[in-house]
Amino acid sequence: VILRRPRGDDMKAAKYIPLTTEDLRVVVVKQGEPIRRCDIVIVVFVVLLSVLLLLITAHFLLGARVSPRLNISARFDCYPEGVATEELCEARGCYWDSSSSPVCFYGPGFGYEVNGDIRNTSYGYTINAVWKEGQVAPFDGVVQTLRVDVYYDTPYRLRVKISDPSSNRYEVPWPPRSVASKALDTLYKVSIGIETFNFTVSRADSGIPIFSTGTGFIFEEQFLQISALLPSPNIYGLGEHTTRLWLPTNATLTMFSQDSPPIPAQPTENLYGVHPFYLGLEQDGRAHGVFLLNSNAMEVQLQPYPSITYRTIGGILDFYFFLGPGPDQVIQQYTELIGRPYLPPYWALGFHLCRWGYMSANNTLAVVRRMREKGLPQDTQWNDIDYMHSNLDFTYDMIRYGELPSLVEDLHSYGQKYVIIVDPGISSQLPPGQYAPFDDGLKSNVFVMNSTGQPLIGAVWPGSTAWPDFTHPNASSYWTNQISCFQSEVAFDGLWIDMNEPSDFVDGSDYGCPNSQLEHPPYLPFAMRSLRNGIFTKTLCMTANQFLSVHYNLHSLYGLTEANATMSALTTVLNKRSLVISRSTYPGSGAHGGHWLGDNASEWPDLAVSIPGLLQFSLFGVPLVGADICGFNGNTTQELCTRWQQLGAFYPFSRNHNSIGMADQDPAVFDDASVNSTRDALLLRYQLLPFLYTLFYFAHTNGSTVARPLFFEFPADSNTWALDTQFMWGGSLLISPVLAENTSSVEAYFPEDRWFELRTGMEMAARGQTVLLSAPYGFIPLHVRGGAVIPMQAPNTTTAQSRKNPFSLLVVLSDQATASGYLYLDDGESLDIIETEDYSLIQYSVMEGFLGSELIGGHGCSVAGVAVLGGIQVFGLTSPPTTVSMNGTVLPNASIEWDQTNKVLGVQLTISNMNYAFNVTWR
Numbered sequence: 001v002i003l004r005r006p007r008g009d010d011m012k013a014a015k016y017i018p019l020t021t022e023d024l025r026v027v028v029v030k031q032g033e034p035i036r037r038c039d040i041v042i043v044v045f046v047v048l049l050s051v052l053l054l055l056i057t058a059h060f061l062l063g064a065r066v067s068p069r070l071n072i073s074a075r076f077d078c079y080p081e082g083v084a085t086e087e088l089c090e091a092r093g094c095y096w097d098s099s100s101s102p103v104c105f106y107g108p109g110f111g112y113e114v115n116g117d118i119r120n121t122s123y124g125y126t127i128n129a130v131w132k133e134g135q136v137a138p139f140d141g142v143v144q145t146l147r148v149d150v151y152y153d154t155p156y157r158l159r160v161k162i163s164d165p166s167s168n169r170y171e172v173p174w175p176p177r178s179v180a181s182k183a184l185d186t187l188y189k190v191s192i193g194i195e196t197f198n199f200t201v202s203r204a205d206s207g208i209p210i211f212s213t214g215t216g217f218i219f220e221e222q223f224l225q226i227s228a229l230l231p232s233p234n235i236y237g238l239g240e241h242t243t244r245l246w247l248p249t250n251a252t253l254t255m256f257s258q259d260s261p262p263i264p265a266q267p268t269e270n271l272y273g274v275h276p277f278y279l280g281l282e283q284d285g286r287a288h289g290v291f292l293l294n295s296n297a298m299e300v301q302l303q304p305y306p307s308i309t310y311r312t313i314g315g316i317l318d319f320y321f322f323l324g325p326g327p328d329q330v331i332q333q334y335t336e337l338i339g340r341p342y343l344p345p346y347w348a349l350g351f352h353l354c355r356w357g358y359m360s361a362n363n364t365l366a367v368v369r370r371m372r373e374k375g376l377p378q379d380t381q382w383n384d385i386d387y388m389h390s391n392l393d394f395t396y397d398m399i400r401y402g403e404l405p406s407l408v409e410d411l412h413s414y415g416q417k418y419v420i421i422v423d424p425g426i427s428s429q430l431p432p433g434q435y436a437p438f439d440d441g442l443k444s445n446v447f448v449m450n451s452t453g454q455p456l457i458g459a460v461w462p463g464s465t466a467w468p469d470f471t472h473p474n475a476s477s478y479w480t481n482q483i484s485c486f487q488s489e490v491a492f493d494g495l496w497i498d499m500n501e502p503s504d505f506v507d508g509s510d511y512g513c514p515n516s517q518l519e520h521p522p523y524l525p526f527a528m529r530s531l532r533n534g535i536f537t538k539t540l541c542m543t544a545n546q547f548l549s550v551h552y553n554l555h556s557l558y559g560l561t562e563a564n565a566t567m568s569a570l571t572t573v574l575n576k577r578s579l580v581i582s583r584s585t586y587p588g589s590g591a592h593g594g595h596w597l598g599d600n601a602s603e604w605p606d607l608a609v610s611i612p613g614l615l616q617f618s619l620f621g622v623p624l625v626g627a628d629i630c631g632f633n634g635n636t637t638q639e640l641c642t643r644w645q646q647l648g649a650f651y652p653f654s655r656n657h658n659s660i661g662m663a664d665q666d667p668a669v670f671d672d673a674s675v676n677s678t679r680d681a682l683l684l685r686y687q688l689l690p691f692l693y694t695l696f697y698f699a700h701t702n703g704s705t706v707a708r709p710l711f712f713e714f715p716a717d718s719n720t721w722a723l724d725t726q727f728m729w730g731g732s733l734l735i736s737p738v739l740a741e742n743t744s745s746v747e748a749y750f751p752e753d754r755w756f757e758l759r760t761g762m763e764m765a766a767r768g769q770t771v772l773l774s775a776p777y778g779f780i781p782l783h784v785r786g787g788a789v790i791p792m793q794a795p796n797t798t799t800a801q802s803r804k805n806p807f808s809l810l811v812v813l814s815d816q817a818t819a820s821g822y823l824y825l826d827d828g829e830s831l832d833i834i835e836t837e838d839y840s841l842i843q844y845s846v847m848e849g850f851l852g853s854e855l856i857g858g859h860g861c862s863v864a865g866v867a868v869l870g871g872i873q874v875f876g877l878t879s880p881p882t883t884v885s886m887n888g889t890v891l892p893n894a895s896i897e898w899d900q901t902n903k904v905l906g907v908q909l910t911i912s913n914m915n916y917a918f919n920v921t922w923r
Contacts, residue, residue, distance in 0.1 A: 074214060074227070074229055074303065074305040074307045075100060075101075075102060075105035075106075076102075076105055076106050076214065076215060076216040076227040076303075076307070076309055077102040077104065077105060077216075077301070077309070078092055078094035078095075078102070078104045078105050078106050078138075078216065079092070079094070079102070079104040079138075080102075080225075080301070080311060080523075080526075081138070081523055081524075082529075084096075084102075084103060084104040086098075088104070089103070089104035091136065092104075092136045092138060093107075093110070093134075093135060093136050094106055094107070094110075095107050106215045106216040107215065108196070108214075108215050109132075109195070109196045109215060110132075110135060110196075110215045110216050110217075111131075111132065111135075111196055111197060111198075111215060111216065111217035111218065112129035112130060112131055112132065112146060112196070112197040112217060112219075113129065113130060113132055113194070113195055113196060113197055114127055114128070114129055114192065114193075114194045114195075114197050115128045115129065115130040115145070116128050118192070121149070121182075122180075122181055122182060123149075123151045123152065123153075123179050123181065123182050124149070124150040124151050124152045124182050125149075125150050126147060126148065126149045126150070127147075127148045127192065127197075128145060128146065128147060128148070128165075129145070129146045129148055129197040130144060130145050130146075131143070131144045131145075132196075137218055137220055137223075138218070138220075138223060138522075138523075139220055139221075139222065139223050139522040139523065140220075140221075140522075141220045141221035141222065141223075142218065142219070142220045143164045143166075143167075143219045143220065143221070145164075145165065145166065146162055146163065146164060146165070146219055147162070147163050147164070147165040148160065148161070148162050148192075148197070148199075149161045149163075150190055150199075151179055151182075152179075152182040152183040152184075152186055153179045153183060153320075154179075154183050154333075155183050155184070155185055155186045155187055156186070156187050156188075156322060156323045156324070156329075156333055157183075157320060157321065157322055157323070157333055157336075157337065158186070158188050158190065158201060158320070158321040158323075159177070159179075159318070159319065159320050159321075160190075160199060160201075160317075160319045160321070161316065161317070161318045161319070162219065162226075162316060162317040162318075162319075163316040163317075163318075164219070164316070169314075169315065169316055170296075170314060170315050170316075170549050170553040171293075171315060171316055171318065172293050172294065172295050172315065172318070172557070173471075173548060174338075174560075174588055175337060175338055175339060175588060177293075177337075186204060186323075187203065187204055187205075187323035187325070188201055188202065188203065188204055188210075188321065188323050189201075189202050189203075189204045189207075190202075196215070197217065198212070198213040198214060198217070199212075199213055200212040200213070201321050203286075203323065208231055208282065209229070209231060210230070210231055210280065210282070210288045210290075210321070210323075211228045211229075211230065211290060211319075211321060212228055212229045213226055213227065213228045214227050214228065214229060214307075215227070216309075219317070222313045222314060222517065222521045222522055222523065223311070223313060223522060223523045224310075224311070224312050224313070224314075224315070224316075224317055225309065225310065225311045226309070226310050226317060227307060227308065227309040227310075228307060228308055228309075229305060229306070229307050230280060230305075230306045230307060230308055231280065231282050231283070231306075232280065232281060232282050232283050232306060233249045233304065233306040234246065234280060234281035234282070234721050235247045235249070235278050235279075235280055235302060235306070235308070236278060236279045236280075236281070236616070236619060236709075237275065237277050237278035237279055237616060237619045237620065238253050238255070238275065238276065238277070238278050238300050239255075239271075239273060239274075239275040239616050239617070239620060240255075240270070240271040240272055240273040240274070240275060240585070240616070241253055241267055241268055241269065241270065241271060242262045242263060242264050242266065242267045242269075242271070242609050242612075242613070243267040243268065243612065244267070244609075244612050244722070244724055245611075245612035245615050245616065245709060245722070245723075245724035246721060246722035246724070247278075247302060248302065249302045249303060249304040249306050250302065250303065250304060251267075251268050251301075251302050252268060252299050252300070252301045252302075252526045252527075253268050253270075253299060253300045253301075253302070254268065254269070254270040254297075254298075254299045254525040254526050254527035254528060255270055255274045255275070255276055255297070255298050255299065255300065255525070255556070256270050256274065256297040256298070256525060256528060256535075256555065256556060257270075257272060257273060257274055257501040257539075257555060257556040257558065257559065257584050257586075258270050258271060258272065258501055258538065258539070259272070259499065259501050259503035259538050259539070260272070261598055261599040261600065261601075261633070262597060262598050262599070262600050262606070262609070262613070263601075264603075264605040264606060264608075264609045265605075268526075268527060269527050270525075270527050270528070271598060272501055272559070272583045272584045272585070272598055273556075273559065273583075273584050273585035273586060273589070273595070273620075274295065274556040274585075274586050275585070275586070275587060275616075275620045276291065276292040276293075276294060276298065276300070276310075276587075277289060277290070277291040277292075277334060277587060277619070277620060278290055278308075279327060279330055279331070279619055281327065281711060281715060281721060284716070285715035285716035285717075286324060286325040286326075286715070287324040287325060287326060287327040287329075287330050287715060288321065288322060288323055288324050288325075288330060289320075289321070289322035289324070289330040289331070289333065289334050290319065290320070290321055290322075291319070291320040291321075291322070291334060291337070291338075291587070292310055292312075292317065292318065292319055293318040293319075293320065293587075294312050294314075294315045294316070294317065294318060295315065295553060295554065295555070295556045295557050295586065296312045296313050296314035296315045296552070296553060296556075297312065297313050297314075297521075297524070297525050297528065297535060297555075297556075298310060298311060298312035298313070298525060299311050299312075299525035299526050299527075311523070311525065313521050313523055313524075313525070314552060314553055315553065320334075320337060322334055326712075326715065327708075327709075327711065327712040327715055328704055328705055328708065328712050331618070331619060331621065331703055331704070331705055332702050332703035332704055333703070334621060334703070335590070335621040335699075335703030336703060338587040338588045338590075338591075338621055339588045339590065339591035339621070340590075340591060340621075340699070340700055340701070340702075340703050341590040341591060341621055341622065341623050341624070341696070341699045341700055341703070342567070342577075342590065342591055342592060342593065342624075342700060343577065343696055343697065343699075343700040343833070343834070344577065344579060344594070344624055344696060345576070345577040345578065345579065345828055345829045346689070346693060346799050346803070346828030346829065347379050347380065347417050347493075347798075347799045347800070347828065347829075348379075348380075348494070348579045348594075348624070348653075349652075349654075349689055349692055349693060349696070349799070350377065350378070350379025350380060350654075350686070350689075350798065350799045351376075351377050351378050351379055351380075351649075351654050351655075351656075351682050351685070352378075352379065352380040352381075352382060352419070352653075352654060352655035352656070353367065353368075353371065353378055353380070353381055353382065353655070353656050353657075353666055354381070354382030354383070354384060354419075354655060354656070354657040355384065355657060355658050355659070355660075355662075355664075355665075355666070356384035356385065356386060356657075356658070356659050356660045357384070357386055357659065357660030357661060357662070358383065358384075358386065358387075359386055359400060360400045360401060360403075361387075361400070361401045361402065361403040361404045361406070361407045362403060364381065364383060364407060365403075365407050365410060367381075367664075367666050367668070368381050368410075368411065368416075370666070370668040370669075371666065371667065371668050372414070372797070373668070374667070374668045374675050374679070375679060375797060376667050376668055376675065376678060376679050376682065376797065377679070377682040377683060377685075377686050377795070377796075377797045377798065378416065378797065378798070379416055379417060379798050379799050380416060380417040380418065380419055380493070380494075380579075381407075381411055381416065381417075381418055381419075382418075382419045382420065382421070382496065382655070382657070383401075383404075383418075383419075383420050383421065384421050384657075384660075385421055385423070385461055386400075386660065387401045387404060387420060387421075390427075390462060391427075391461035391462040391463075392427050392435065392437075392462050393422050393423060393425075393426060393427075393437055393462075393482070394422070394436075394437050394482050394483075394485065394486040395486075396489075396490060404490055405489065405490055405491070408490060408491050408492065409491075412491070414798065415798045415799075415800025415801060416798055416800075417493040417494065417579075418490075418491070418492050418493055419492060419493060419494040419495065419496055419579060419581075420490070420492050420495065420496065421495075421496045421497075421498055422483075422495050422496070422497055422498075422566075423460060423461060423497075423498055423499040423500075424467050424468060424497070424499060424500050424502055424558070424562055425458070425460035425461070425462065425465035425466070425467060425499065425502070425504075426438050426441055426447075426465055426466050426467070426468065427462040427463060427464065427465055428455065428457050428464045428465055428466045429462075429463050429464040436482075436485070437482050438466065440478060440481065440482070441455075441466065441468060441478060442455070444472075444474040444475075444477070444478045445472070445474060446468050446469055446472045446474045446475045446478045447466040447467060447468060447469060448466070448467045448468070448469045448540060448544050448545070448546055448551065449469075449544065449545040449546075450509060450511075450541065450543075450544055450545070451514050451516075451541070451543045451544070451545070453545075456509050456540060456541060456544045457509055457510050457511075458504040458505070458506050458508070458509050458510060458540060459504065459505040459506050459510065460499060460503065460504065460505055461499075464510065467502055467540065468562075469546045469547055470558070470561035470562050470564070470565045471546050471547045471548040471554065471557075471561055472546070472547040473547065475561075475565055476565050476568055476569070479565045479566065479569050480565075480568070480569035480572050480573065483495070483566070483569040483570065483573055484569070484572075484573045487573050487574075493574070493578065493579070494570070494578045494579030494580065494581075495566055495570060495578075495579075495580055495581075496580075496581045497559070497562055497563060497566055497580060497581070497582045497583070498583050499583065500558055500559040500562045500563075500582060500583055500584045501539060501555075501556075501558065501559065501583070501584045502539060502540060502555075502558050502584075503538060503539065504538055504539050504540055505538075507532065507533040507536055507537050507538065507539075508533065508536040508539075508540065508541040509540070509541055509544075512541075513536050513541035513542070513543060514541070514543050516542070516543050518542040518543050518550060518552040519534070519535065519536055519541060519542050519543060520534060520535075521535065535552075539555065540555070542555070556584075556586055557586050558584060559582050559583065559584025559585055559586060559589065560584075560585065560586040560587075560588055560589050560592070562582070562584075563580055563582045563585075563589055563592040563593050564592045566580050566582075566592070566593070567580045567592040567593055571831060575831065576829045576830060576831060577829050577830070577831060579593065579594070580592060580593030580594070581593060581594050581595065581596055581624075581653070582594070582595055583595070583596070583598060585617075585620070585622060587620065587621065588621070589620075589621075589622055590620070590621040590622035590623065590624070591621075593624070594622060594623075594624030594625055594652075594653050595617055595622050595624070595625050595653075596625070596626060596627065596628060596653065596655065596657075597610060597613045597614070597617075597625070597626070597627040597628070598628075598632075599628070599632045599633055599659075600627055600628050600631050600632050600633070601631050601632070601633045601634050602630060602631025602632070602633065602634040602635060602636035602637075602640060602641075602658070602662075602665075603631065603634065603640075604640060604739070604740065604741055606627070606631055607631075607640065607643065607644050607647065607739055608725070608739040610626075610627035610647070610651075611647075611724050611725060611726075611727055611737075611739075612724040613625075613627060614626060614627070614651060614652065614707055614727070615707060615708070615709050615724060615727055618705045618706060618707050618708055618709075619705075621703065623652055623695075623696065623699045623705060623706040623707065624652050624653045624696075624706075625651070625652055625653055625707075626648065626651030626652060626653035626654055626655060627648070627651065628655065628656070628657040628658070629641075629644050629645055629647075629648035629651070629654065629655060629656040629657070630644045630645065630648075630656055630658060630665045631644070631658065631665075632657055632658055632659050633658075633659050633662075634659075634662065635662050635663045636658070636662075636663070636665045638670050638671065638674055639741065639742075639777075640741070641665050641667075641670065641674070642670065642673075642674040642677050642678065642777065642778070643737070643738050643739075645667055645674075645677070645678040645681060645682075646677065646678075646681045646737060646738070646779075646780035647735075647737040647739075647780065649678075649681035649682050649684065649685045649780075650681075650685065650707075650729065650735045650737075650780075651707075652692070652696075652706050652707050654682075654685065667679075667682075673777060673778060674778075676778055677777065677778035677779070680778065681780060683795045684758075684782070684795075685795075686793075686795035686796065686797075686799070686802050687792050687793060687794070687795040688729070688733070688790070688792060689793065689795075689799065689802065690791040690792060690793050690807065690823055690824075690825075691729065691730070691732075691733070691790050691791050691792065692706070692729060693824060694791065694822050694823055694824040695729060695730045697824035697841070698822075698824075700834070701834060706729065706730070707727055707728070707729060708727065708728050708729075708730070708731075709723065709724065709727060709728075710723050710726060710727070710728060710734075710749070710751060711723070712728070712731075713728060713731045713751070713785075714751040714752070714753075717751050717752065717768070719749055719751070719768070719770075720749070720751060723749060725737075725739060725747075726748060726749065731785065731788070732784055732785050732787075732788035732790055732812070732821070733758070733782065733783075733784055733785075733790070734748075734750075734755065734782070734783040734784070734785065735780070735781075735782060736748035736773060736775075736780075736781040736782075736783070737780050737781075738775045738780070743775070744774065744775060744776045744777065745772050745773060745774055745775050746772070746773050746775045746781060747770055747771070747772055747773075748770065748771060748773050748781060748783075749769070749770045750764055750766040750767060750768070750769060750770075750771065750783070751767075751768060752767050752768040753767065753785055753786055753787075754767075754785065754786025754787070754812075754813075754814060754815055754876065755767075755783045755784070755785060755786065756783060756784050756786070756812055756875045756876065757781075757782070757783055758782040758783060758784050759782070760902050760904075761873065761875040761899065761902040761903070761904035762901075762902045763875070763876065763902075763903070764783065784810065784812045784875070785812065786812050786813055786814040786815065786819075786875075786876060787812065787813070787814035787818060787819050787820070788810075788812045788819055788820070788821050789809055789810070789811050789812070789819050789820055789821030789822075789844040789845075789846065789851075790809070790810040790812070790821055791807060791808075791809060791810075791821065791822075791823040791844075792807065792808045792809070792810055793805055793806070793807050793808070794806055794808070794870070799828070803828065803863075806868045806869065806870030806871075807823075807867055807868065807869050807870065807914065808869070808870055808871045808872060808873065809821075809844060809851075809869070809871075809872040809873070810872075810873050810875070811844075811846055811851060811872055811873065811874040811875065812875045812876060813846070813874065813875060813876030813877065814876075817846075817847070817848065817849070817876070818845075818846055818847050819844075819845075819846040820843070820844060820845045820846065821843075821844050822841060822842065822843055822844070823840075823841075823842045823844070823914070824839065824840070824841050824842075824857075825839060825840045825842070825861060825863050825864040825867065825914070826838065826839040826840070826858075826861050826863060827861065827862075827863055828863075837857075837858045837859045838858065838859060838861050839857070839858035839859075839861050840855060840857070840858045840860050840861045840863070840864035840914070840915055841855070841856055841857030841858050842854065842855055842856070842864070842914060842915075843856045849881070849921055849922045849923055850919060850920075850921050851872065851919060851920045851921070852917070852918075852919045853914075853917050853918050853919070854917055855915055855916075855917070860915035861915075864913070864914045864915045865913050865914075865915050866912075866913070867913075867914045868910065868911065868912055868914075869909055869910075869911035869914055869918075870908065870909060870910065871906065871907055871908045871909050872906075872907045872909065872920060873904060873905065873906050873907075874904065874905040874906075874907075874922070875902075875903075875904055876903070877903050877904075877905055877922075878903065879903075880898040880900070880905070881896075881905065881922035881923055882923060883922070883923050884896050884905075884907055884920065884921070884922045884923075885920070885921045885922075885923075886909060886911075886918065886919070886920050887918055887919060888919075891907065895907060895908040895909070896908075905922060907920065907922075
């Protein structure tokens, strides 16, 4: 019995192909006899019987192949490396359906099977999985036997590690991952498929799977692939890209550090950093996280089933699952593993100004002075590479920037700071004895080496360059020495590390790269296939040797290792907290500094995409993040720059920066209306810095986010799931910027809660609604949420001056007339401040007209001891109180203000030691 689609009169073309009811025929063939048509009833019966026999036969002969017309829950691509044909597809034992996407896909059961018993361990259990006989892997080098270790790390964190027990394959060396014993009473459960190896991670209470692997699992030398079904399409993270916050479920995202600017029209192209972590939001509002600890080039394909497929070209598969269940809890659990974000110095939260192309120290100082003249807040001045002599690290141009030390002295005299750029590429072209950074690197043997054991030489800004290997044991002392020597000449306060993907102006090296499978792997992630020289385009040879491994494995870790070495050096040299801003990042980078979103453009779409960018890095454990305000490439317009300054005033890291040859865009260069708008926005930022600094304290101590999406606070509200045109500071401040040209209004969504306009205290009528807010040229809408106590401070134009001013408390009552909040205080720069407990963490609580304070953390630092609380405001009252008391003493009427229009109570106080408990009541 033959099933086939007739093709003209060529009856010899019979083959197993997808069938439809209209072209089915059943024929009985005897040699030498013609074909006869059967009765229709017999046809139907024989067709059904034949299909059944065909499937049974195919199951045994072809490794469980099934007809593509069967209902397969998810189709995972069997030919991801290019355009498939039916013949190529079938040669892999896969299924072809030209009407589907993908057209070539795995049938059920493709992959490994469990071999032997499941063996209990102190941390969980381990199993072996073996490659099924008769299957075809896409490339040579399939690993026949795998070891699967399941670690019950904590009640909320699970680890599943899949490795090759017969080979010492590369594994990411950070973070430390050992656990002493198996956790009990977990939020998760794990099930293992035996006949076809797979695993499913489910919630223990509901049984809902959050990650269920399926067919098509492959573990080759340079091609590892695993797919899983997901509980919902709400996926966030997987950076660094210019996608929207809510990731599309029909995208393939490449991850490999690359010197590539963020372009909104190319949302899936890999950028500077690599973050193989996502947060999943389930339909009931609960959240989980998934992290693949792998630093090799990879891609992640999302499909609308919903499902996810990981393809990486090296290392192992080392998965971590975080069960939340709240979104912010997921990030807390994630940063517990990769490293808590560092606590920046207080001045780092002020406004920063930079450009490439000041061209002299005098021009730089002139910009600072016009900022001062216009009363515009500025804490830090930066210089790009034009300060250097011939673009050489750790030098400055003695002609154009001869006054640089004096410039820094001027800044310091005003309580301001100075930050410079440093690139990792060290010039190799000067004669011995003329450039210490290269000479010292040779002596310390710290440079990345080529395959012949010599320093790999490429080219960046100074010309021929070598790159320090920051995984080398000598690298830290080498880098510290270079920073120390230069800091003694120019007293900078922080460092900006750029070009650390690492970027190379030639492909590989000055002499090319060896012909190797590391340079030409059998598979390249999607966005890398169009590069002129594949994987080593604009970067180092993959065969380059570093202390821990070849560059093929370590490439995407370069920025992390440099940030670690740089922050360590600054800590040693300055003996206080400092600032490191890195272009390339990897999980754990937030423990060593912050990130800016790269070389954006002065365009409206770039303004809009900066919000999902900073929110993604909040998920990645890098809360100190922001975009180049007003754009880096191209000339801005006054309207764009004014709107961008309004938004940028609420980036956690707030810096205006633009490129050489472009028009000036510092805030002071525009007309009075723009200057007034920027001044107002920045003064609001400085007024809110105690609140922002407190959020960074919680980020540092428990991993909580600083800037966060609305769904973090309202995960059950589906209207917030894709919202990335607004964002929040903590759980209390809602920022709704204008992102479009020629508009004086903005649509803003207000989740179901009580909301008040920050500046006036006017209560919003909207709850669970989108409303059109007035947003004239000089105004950014800001709202506070009921139930919060927000610490504030009278602002000045620098944090040094602002910190001398009185504090105030903004009490925003909930529907139940309650509120709570915190204030964290320290000296703003000392090291190990948390460990020594030389700080004050003060809790404020409000209930039934009673506001109380309590020192709940730290020993009560001297800063809080001399700080003055000068007043409180209360939003959300329905009528004016008849009496207001402090510590039981009724306050005079002159100390009390009542705004009848907005129902706002104002109370003037003088509390001279904020470490001491106090209370205020209103009746």
